[in-house]
Amino acid sequence: MANEEKSLNFIEHIIEDDLKSGYSDEQLRFRFPPEPNGYLHIGHASSICLNFGLGERYKAPVNLRFDDTNPEKEEKEFVDAIKRDIEWLGFTWDQECYASDYFQQLYDWAIGLIKAGKAYVDSQSSEEMANQKGTPTEPGTDSPFRDRSVEENVSLFERMKNGEFEEGVHVLRAKIDMASPNMLMRDPILYRVLNKAHHRTNTDWCIYPMYDWAHGQGDYIEQVSHSLCTLEFLPHRELYDWCLDQLVSSKKLRPKQREFARRNLSHTVVSKRKLLQLVNDGVVAGWDDPRMPTISGLRRRGYTPESIRNFADTIGIAKRENLVDVSLLEFHAREHLNKIAPRVMAVLNPLKVVITNYPEGEEEWLDAENNPEDETAGSRKVPFSRTLYIEREDFREQANRKFFRLKLGGEVRLKNGYIIKAESCTKDTDGNIIEVQCTYDPKSKSGSGTEESLRKVKGTLHWVSVAHAIEAEVRIYDRLFTDENPDGHKDRDFMEFVNRDSLRIVTGFLEPSLREAKVGERFQFQRLGYFNVDNDSKPGNLVFNRTVTLRDTWAKIQQKN
């Protein structure tokens, strides 16, 4: 009952209006229509969440329809990847459809169109047709083939279908209006000859329908009520409706196309063409490289489906240009990971600490809470000994009061362990600090309840015992582009803004409980960030990816100085 009335986006307003003016709940049906020519990215995730979200909200089926009308670019590999990504996001489609399933029906409808005198076979080159097309400010001129007889058109189109012509010799065009202010209505091409094998229909067809002669029909066949697409298809709507006019029956539901603005993410690109270029140029290791804004890249980076769905929900959907800041995506990653990721200790830039008053050869196993945000997460044991690693940035010989970490003569709490005091340090011949000597207070053990253990010390450091630590490869990722809008510059190519330091690989020293970590498992390395186990991991040879850092107030303070 306490369902707070969430405000509706403009698509939901349209649906609510339709429901008021006669649509029944059962008539609602949606679809997500990817072209299988690349991997899904974060922009698609928004569209997926919109369509499947609508399906959940209105308890309506959502089809997955592959828009596979162009055999030149489409492959089964992409079909499989797309299905995997949608499932991973947690959505279930009703029917799995393919535009290619409708090739015969589309062909029959095209024959009907020709017989109705509304389509003709044009036998000019693409250059000639382009010249006749006019410009946005000038009308086009009619093709010399525009008035071929129905018989000749039918015969030619059948011969196109039978493979009697080379590519480019003939096309089928709709006969609409060469003077339309909408360029798409100037006798658009409906079919072209393509002597290519299709990933599903193989060589059954030599002619393939264009997008405009397939999409609305697919919606109609599947009885999709609301066909949602991005803004660049807005001019296509007039043609979408024209095509539907030629074949709809009043007994069946007529789909409607509505358009929303695609989501752009800062510091990256969301264009399949540009992502493909990053892959082909070797800037990244593949479509699922953790730096890629693809769904598979985000998954490998350690993002959770929940965080991506929450992100999509909060940025919403509208009709204006936008550039969503990545910090919002990162917020959602942290928000979810904070709740579910077990805390562990790992040192990525080690500095040796020797506790001079801790007995040599001794070790003890300390209690460590797995997740302060989750009482059911339990606890584990971490080994403590005389020789430890701490983070190099956590020690300074001298520092002001703002520096809460270890400095000579100063005290600090070792997380889950003891309070230590830095007494001295040793350096190599270049002046680099190579070891810090400390003393510890044996009565200050965490959780022991003693007066000493309850002492307030400003800083708490993470650490690992050198003798017990396991080594692992840790991949530190940063933004792929240095510019917030890399493809938003008219005179500069987006590739100029590639961040050359987007990947740094280090050897980390991890607490031994991580030895059995499995691929895909996510952790918080305390005080450092969230990390997950990469697919490249081998038994005894773990690889971690940094998903995102923790919020870092200290880094901000330092930046200001």
Place this chain on the structure above:
RNA sequence: UGGCCUAUGGUGUAAUUGGCAACACUACUGGUUUUGGUCCAGUCAUUCUAGGUUCGAGUCCUAGUAGGCCAACCA
């Protein structure tokens, strides 16, 4: 020079359809904290401009301005 779309804080979306501009993020303050994390509290807007209608305009009208899309046998 044509047609169409869009304009609300640094960012992204809202605004009961003409009635006190709200939510989230970011940034900045402060508090709590055995993670400089989390959590809690607070601060940040002449709704693109100029007119008009109205008791009242982010919302309606007019004129500008800015940005985007449209001339692939791509989707």
